[in-house]
Amino acid sequence: xxxxxxxxxxxxxxxxxxxxxxxxxxxxxxxxxxxxxxxxxxxxxxxxxxxxxxxxxxxxxxxxxxxxxxxxxxxxxxxxxxxxxxxxxxxxxxxxxxxxxxxxxxxxxxxxxxxxxxxxxxxxxxxxxxxxxxxxxxxxxxxxxxxxxxxxxxxxxxxxxxxxxxxxxxxxxxxxxxxxxxxxxxxxxxxxxxxxxxxxxxxxxxxxxxxxxxxxxxxxxxxxxxxxxxxxxxxxxxxxxxxxxxxxx
Amino acid sequence: xxxxxxxxxxxxxxxxxxxxxxxxxxxxxxxxxxxxxxxxxxxxxxxxxxxxxxxxxxxxxxxxxxxxxxxxxxxxxxxxxxxxxxxxxxxxxxxxxxxxxxxxxxxxxxxxxxxxxxxxxxxxxxxxxxxxxxxxxxxxxxxxxxxxxxxxxxxxxxxxxxxxxxxxxxxxxxxxxxxxxxxxxxxxxxxxxxxxxxxxxxxxxxxxxxxxxxxxxxxxxxxxxxxxxxxxxxxxxxxxxxxxxxxxxxxxxxxxxxxxxxxxxxxxxxxxxxxxxxxxxxxxxxxxxxxxxxxxxxxxxxxxxxxxxxxxxxxxxxxxxxxxxxxxxxxxxxxxxxxxxxxxxxxxxxxxxxxxxxxxxxxxxxxxxxxxxxxxxxxxxxxxxxxxxxxxxxxxxxxxxxxxxxxxxxxxxxxxxxxxxxxxxxxxxxxxxxxxxxxxxxxxxxxxxxxxxxxxxxxxxxxxxxxxxxxxxxxxxxxxxxxxxxxxxxxxxxxxxxxxxxxxxxxxxxxxx
Numbered sequence: 001x002x003x004x005x006x007x008x009x010x011x012x013x014x015x016x017x018x019x020x021x022x023x024x025x026x027x028x029x030x031x032x033x034x035x036x037x038x039x040x041x042x043x044x045x046x047x048x049x050x051x052x053x054x055x056x057x058x059x060x061x062x063x064x065x066x067x068x069x070x071x072x073x074x075x076x077x078x079x080x081x082x083x084x085x086x087x088x089x090x091x092x093x094x095x096x097x098x099x100x101x102x103x104x105x106x107x108x109x110x111x112x113x114x115x116x117x118x119x120x121x122x123x124x125x126x127x128x129x130x131x132x133x134x135x136x137x138x139x140x141x142x143x144x145x146x147x148x149x150x151x152x153x154x155x156x157x158x159x160x161x162x163x164x165x166x167x168x169x170x171x172x173x174x175x176x177x178x179x180x181x182x183x184x185x186x187x188x189x190x191x192x193x194x195x196x197x198x199x200x201x202x203x204x205x206x207x208x209x210x211x212x213x214x215x216x217x218x219x220x221x222x223x224x225x226x227x228x229x230x231x232x233x234x235x236x237x238x239x240x241x242x243x244x245x246x247x248x249x
Numbered sequence: 250x251x252x253x254x255x256x257x258x259x260x261x262x263x264x265x266x267x268x269x270x271x272x273x274x275x276x277x278x279x280x281x282x283x284x285x286x287x288x289x290x291x292x293x294x295x296x297x298x299x300x301x302x303x304x305x306x307x308x309x310x311x312x313x314x315x316x317x318x319x320x321x322x323x324x325x326x327x328x329x330x331x332x333x334x335x336x337x338x339x340x341x342x343x344x345x346x347x348x349x350x351x352x353x354x355x356x357x358x359x360x361x362x363x364x365x366x367x368x369x370x371x372x373x374x375x376x377x378x379x380x381x382x383x384x385x386x387x388x389x390x391x392x393x394x395x396x397x398x399x400x401x402x403x404x405x406x407x408x409x410x411x412x413x414x415x416x417x418x419x420x421x422x423x424x425x426x427x428x429x430x431x432x433x434x435x436x437x438x439x440x441x442x443x444x445x446x447x448x449x450x451x452x453x454x455x456x457x458x459x460x461x462x463x464x465x466x467x468x469x470x471x472x473x474x475x476x477x478x479x480x481x482x483x484x485x486x487x488x489x490x491x492x493x494x495x496x497x498x499x500x501x502x503x504x505x506x507x508x509x510x511x512x513x514x515x516x517x518x519x520x521x522x523x524x525x526x527x528x529x530x531x532x533x534x535x536x537x538x539x540x541x542x543x544x545x546x547x548x549x550x551x552x553x554x555x556x557x558x559x560x561x562x563x564x565x566x567x568x569x570x571x572x573x574x575x576x577x578x579x580x581x582x583x584x585x586x587x588x589x590x591x592x593x594x595x596x597x598x599x600x601x602x603x604x605x606x607x608x609x610x611x612x613x614x615x616x617x618x619x620x621x622x623x624x625x626x627x628x629x630x631x632x633x634x635x636x637x638x639x640x641x642x643x644x645x646x647x648x649x650x651x652x653x654x655x656x657x658x659x660x661x662x663x664x665x666x667x668x669x670x671x672x673x674x675x676x677x678x679x680x681x682x683x684x685x686x687x688x689x690x691x692x693x694x695x696x697x698x699x700x701x702x703x704x705x706x707x708x709x710x711x712x713x714x715x716x717x718x719x720x721x722x723x724x725x726x727x728x729x730x731x732x733x734x735x736x737x738x739x740x741x742x743x744x745x746x747x748x749x750x751x752x753x754x755x756x757x758x759x760x761x762x
């Protein structure tokens with residue numbers, strides 16, 4: 001007993017103060033890309049050619065589809081004029097698929113749904129559907145004392161019947177498709193779907209392989225998109241808090 | 250074992266494919282039987298198609314076996330050629346069981362006499378129209394009898410965890426048999442590697458198993474460097490070892506905490522959940538990604554501990570995490586209720602371990618001393634001998650032993666990092682070769698081994714005449730070890746399943762690929 005108390009004292013209080021205070025983010029984190037369109041050289045294809053997931057679009061404007069981007073930074077390295085840079089801004093969650101395609105004007109982050117039905121109590125069931133366990137790792141840590149998800153009334157529960165929605169990871173493999181959709185059916189309405197990671201949003205690095213379905217986007221209506229490969233836990237937390245109106249800016 | 254008819258290889262060394270002899274099957278079979286009798290074990294066993302064949306269906310299949318012997322510190326490669334059938338090794342050598350199921354599924358050939366021939370991952374054969382299980386899905390093993398009952402768990406589990414199906418055959422609370430049926434995470438990675446490397450290949454190699462990003466990607470980089478003839482500078486080797494050991498520390502800490510959680514002991518579980526994140530954040534401090542995505546490259550590493558401040562920050566974080574993990578995990582061993590639940594639960598005997606060819610901490614907890622860092626060291630581990638003392642020999646193979654081995658390994662890794670970090674070799678962090686990747690040497694074979702936190706990661710790359718992959722084979726440690734979980738559950742209470750499962754913490758996606 002005394003040993004437990006001594007350990008308790010030694011470990012101290014270690015919960016991050018987000019969203020009240022800005023989180024400590026590693027300086028090298030590849031977060032929100034910043035596009036300097038005016039520097040981009042006409043006819044240069046360096047970033048488009050190197051991108052492993054075809055996330056870069058060059059019609060008239062230079063744009064990045066964060067739903068496909070795996071934040072590897074290869075484009076920023078390849079660009080001869082530094083027209084693309086990755087900032088360490090971790091806030092990336094959006095409400096609509098098209099909002100993930102960002103240009104020089106930046107990102108339109110998710111806002112609280114107009115009809116808020118899940119204010120202070122929101123339960124999720126997580127389904128990994130071909131995820132590499134990377135996104136799962138960074139969702140799992142939200143339940144640790146560092147992020148302490150339950151202080152916001154958000155919980156990850158065991159049964160879809162007890163949940164208000166699904167957090168989906170992975171490109172939806174052929175072998176998991178029916179289980180994933182059945183789990184969704186088991187969630188009582190109204191229900192939410194949160195897609196976490198490039199795989200769940202677009203198939204990510206597995207896009208167009210026959211063993212998967214290019215993510216959940218074409219299969220179920222998605223209420224929140226959290227891009228990344230995998231997203232930083234703060235990115236996921238920030239997204240979930242936007243869903244319940246705890247973060248707005 | 251005579252060396253006439255097979256070929257010895259080095260970890261990360263390149264061999265001309267013409268130096269690897271192709272034996273008649275009977276000879277191949279006899280060599281394997283003799284070798285295993287002399288304590289060789291199977292690292293990898295897979296099929297590939299013969300080159301330059303116009304008609305893909307109906308052509309012979311080449312089988313390649315990679316064997317290792319820790320006592321002799323030798324790796325050997327042997328190959329043979331088969332048509333549509335071959336006599337199964339599994340009854341004589343159980344460690345072949347899953348490899349043969351995989352070969353049957355991938356290539357539509359039958360290992361005749363395999364005692365439990367089911368699909369490994371539930372996908373179509375690589376050769377169209379050759380599936381040997383046209384009527385999927387297959388029945389699972391079942392015990393009949395008035396008082397026997399079965400329990401089905403998964404693919405959807407209770408926690409934030411990957412999918413897999415577990416089928417228990419029980420008598421009351423007692424488990425007679427557990428069958429594990431996977432494949433739900435199958436993304437078709439190996440299939441896409443034919444003709445590679447492609448633009449996405451490196452990124453897929455980082456995502457074979459997200460929690461082993463560095464382990465698997467290091468194995469890939471070692472193979473690529475051998476094929477490209479790239480020399481990696483010492484500082485990059487050292488930084489790779491830092492990444493690999495941080496990955497081990499993070500996962501071992503998380504699992505020890507989760508073991509506490511599974512027996513209802515919350516102090517350790519809540520502290521370790523956080524400390525695991527502290528280790529992940531150290532990796533992020535170096536490269537920006539908590540899992541080490543983008544940290545290493547097939548020329549060296551992409552990020553340096555460039556400033557004294559960054560190095561100092563890392564050393565301080567490491568010292569703090571060591572102190573925190575020491576007090577948090579010591580509570581486990583000091584708590585009789587915890588030890589009572591750990592001891593004699595989920596026991597795997599050394600005989601079973603050797604017969605099934607288990608690897609990593611799971612094998613070491615059974616007293617089988619296998620560690621790539623020690624037996625087949627590469628990179629920084631060649632110069633700085635990794636402190637793997639043969640002190641685990643009396644290990645009992647139960648949950649307590651698997652927990653204790655992880656704890657010992659954490660200490661080894663911490664000591665290793667504390668000695669290494671202040672003495673990092675100076676110099677560049679990537680090969681100064683031209684930025685464009687050199688072409689791969691054609692008609693060659695490389696075996697690349699890395700001791701990931703779960704155990705031996707084995708990648709085998711074989712190139713064709715044009716220098717593309719004619720086969721790239723990945724073996725995650727979980728591929729060897731899932732069967733151990735089934736064995737551990739025999740004659741246990743079903744309620745001990747979560748505890749046993751966590752004591753192995755095997756990878757679903759690493760198996761499913």
